[in-house]
Amino acid sequence: MLLSGTSMEQGGGSVTPVLSVRNLSTSFRVNDEWRTVVRNISFDVAPRETVAIVGESGSGKSVTSLSIMRLLPKNSSRIEGQVFLNGRELLSLQEEQMRRVRGKDISMIFQEPMTSLNPIFPIGKQIAEALTVHTDISNADAKKEVIRLLEKVRIPNASSRFDEYPHQFSGGMRQRVMIAMALAARPKLLIADEPTTALDVTIQGQILDLIKVLQEEEGMSVLFITHDMGVVAEVADRTIVMYRGDAVETGETGDIFHRGQHPYTRALLSAVPRLGSMGERKLPLRFPIVDIKTGEQMPLADVTDTVGKGKTPILDVKDLTTRFDIHSGLFGRKSGAVHAVEKVSFDLFPGETLSLVGESGCGKSTTGRSVTRLITPTSGEVTLDGYEVMKLDQPTLRQMRRSIQMVFQDPFASLNPRMSVGSAVMEPYVEHSLGTKQQARDKAASLMEKVGLSADMMKRFPHEFSGGQRQRIAIARALMLDPKIIVADEAVSALDVSIKAQVCNLLLDLQQSLNLAFLFISHDMAVVERVSHRVAVMYLGEIVEIGPRAAVFENPQHPYTKKLMSAVPVPDPSRRRIKRNMSTDEIKSPIRPVNYVPPKREYREVSAGHVVQVA
Structure with a gap:
């Protein structure tokens, strides 16, 4: 990679790069001081080339792209250095000239459409x-x-x-x-800023394929910004690794993956779960964690078997059905219903992790909320720690919820921004009158330590923590009532790769020490393979395949299960030119007319405990 000049060698000749960035530094005004968040970044993007900038939240990768596009607020930001697009310097252009460049010569796809x-x-x-x-x-x-x-x-x-x-x-x-x-x-250059982060794995696969095809057809160069090393391996010719505003390593993508030198690069790569790496192993496996300063892997304890075999299930769900009525017309008559969950049955044993997987809209989150009665199911039977959940009145329902707690995807939305985290963690204990405020404070302090935070952080407020730390706080809060089951609803989906690994390891540690049962809701098949004992695959409100994790992943039977697995990005740069040729159809609608009667489903047993719906 060149660090000076505006041409690069390619195929024995000199090629003018489409984009050439030289000593780019970006600062923001904070309390009348300039704080530099991107320092002296230099790189080139050649014609038809894809360069990935990879790093976790706060590394400066999105600020780099916004600086190139000159989309940062003028009054509170300062951009220094040079940015050449086809030899034309962008940072010196008048705003009206830059406006004509945006969209025509250089375009950007943002994370949230x-x-x-x-x-x-x-x-x-x-x-x-x-x-x-x-x-x-x-x-x-x-x-x-x-x-x-x-x-x-x-x-x-x-x-x-x-x-x-x-x-x-x-x-x-x-x-x-x-x-x-x-x-x-x-445009000659497309900047894609985390374009697949918020998407389901199958949709992500379609978008990655689409960008590859369009790049070939249109001859574009692509600057791809992501924190997902699996995505980087699939799309990038060259990779820039950023850490806290600095480019710590650059090179060919294959070299970065196989011979990465910087400890942070090795930490990112070690945290990427690889689908199929578990083989016949029956128990979950902790994620390897690499020290960012030294690049050395930290020692990990083995996971022991915690599942209460032969015991009564802590949760038993039979024919659970949840529908939402649709009303339309002048008089608001019922015109149909969303069949969100349709005759779902499963059980969950103490110390076990059952994962519900599927795309958005498949009913997995509604299932989690239905068993806790946060949503009232239409029909079915739910037995939870001896309670018949469907028949409970409000006082008994409140009592039952001490046995089951939820951890949601967005911890910032689940924590009151005006309440200190100590008060937020203590609140369930106090509300259920389980002891004095001092006892609540002592228990909260103990749980903060257990989830890897310190007790003196209890006086702080949610905005003073990172995303991973907020999720740890949400987990501590869920543990205040000593639950037997935790419903983790996409609890790690929004986290950076290394933070995701740490939180998953924390959940496994808590399961070991507290004999917790987890209903783990996710669309990330690679993470699910690592943390689960059993897996249930949901499609359009129904479980289409369920069984031990090894059986489902090693021998998937249902076409939808195979589709989910084939869509997972593989962190192997040799697969970069491979296209999955996935169907681009949208997921079917679960909306049904008023008199719709669902067909009776048949299932066959593939092996012990491994059951698949007959198409």
């Missing part, structure tokens, strides 16, 4: 605007081009969806709309 799309305009009109601003084109021709772009990004029935609004599209389809908008003026 719903915040980037205007909810009150049809998507066709929004994409057409990107064309009419940058090119001399009639409205009729713009519409034709938009439909062509929508077809190019594999949106079914593109012409009929031109006038639809963002809320009428799924998350994956909205991301496709954003890609179509970014490609409208045929």
Whole structure:
């Protein structure tokens, strides 16, 4: 990688890079002082090349991309250095000149498409605007081009969806709309800032395939920003590893993966779960943790068998059904129902982890909320620690919930921002009148230590903690009532890869010491393989396959299970040119008419405890 100049050697000749960044530094004004968050970053992106910037939250990778695009607030930010796009220096351009560059010569896809799309305009009109601003084109021709772009990004029935609004599209389809908008003026460089982080694994696979195909067809260069090393291996020719504002390692992606030198690079790679690495192993396995300062792997204790075999299940669910009525028309008559959970049955033993996996909308979170009665199920039987959950009145329901607690995906949303974390952790104990405030304080302090935080942090507020620390606080709060079951609803999905590994290890440690049972809800198949005893795969509200983790992962039977597994990014750079050719269809709707009667399902046993739905 060049660190100076504006040309690079390729195939024996000199090639002018599409993007050339030299000594880029970005600072933000904080309390009348300038704080530098990106320091002296230099790199090139060649024609048709994909360069990945990888690092965890706070590493400066997104700030780097926003600095290149000049999208940071002028009053509170300062950008220094040089940025050349096809030889043209961008940082010295007037704002009006830069506005003409954005969208035409350089485009950007953001992580959350719903915040980037205007909810009150049809998507066709929004994409057409990107064309009419940058090119001399009639409205009729713009519409034709938009439909062509929508077809190019594999949106079914593109012409009929031109006038639809963002809320009428799924998350994956909205991301496709954003890609179509970014490609409208045929830019030379596409910056993709975490474009797949919030997506299900199958949708992520489709988007990665799509970017590869479009890059080949359009001849674009791509600057890909992510914290997922599996994604980096699949898309990037070269990789830049960032840590706390510095580029700590750069090189060919294969070299980074196989011969990474910096301790932080090795820490990132060690934390990436590899699907299929568990083999016939029956018990969960802790994630390896590498010391960021030394690059040495920390010692890990073995996981022992905690499952209470032969005992009565702590949770027994039979034919659980949860539906949400849909009302429409002038008088609000019932016109249909969302069949969110349909005749789901499973059990959970003390000390066991049962994972529910599937895409968004499959009913896994609704299942978790239904067994806790946070949502009232339509029918079925739920027996939890001796309680018949469906028949409980409010006082007994409150008592039952001491046995089962939830840890949600977003800990910041589950913690009161005006309440100190100590008060938040103590609150369940105090509300259930289990002891004095001093006893609550002592127990909270003990649990803070148990989840890897210190007791003196209890006076702080949620905003003073990182995402991983907030999730640890949420886990400590869930443990205050000494529950026997914890429902972890996408509890690690939003975390950086190394923090995810630490939190998963914490959950395994707590299971060992407290004999906890986990209902682990996730769409991340590689993490599920690592932490589970058994796995249940959900599709359109039904369990289509369930069994011991080794049986399901080593011998998947249902087509949907196979589809989920084939979509998981593999952290192997040799697979970079491989495309999965996955179906681009949206997940089917669970909405059914009023008189709909679900078909009776049949199941067959593949091996001991491994059951699959017969198609």
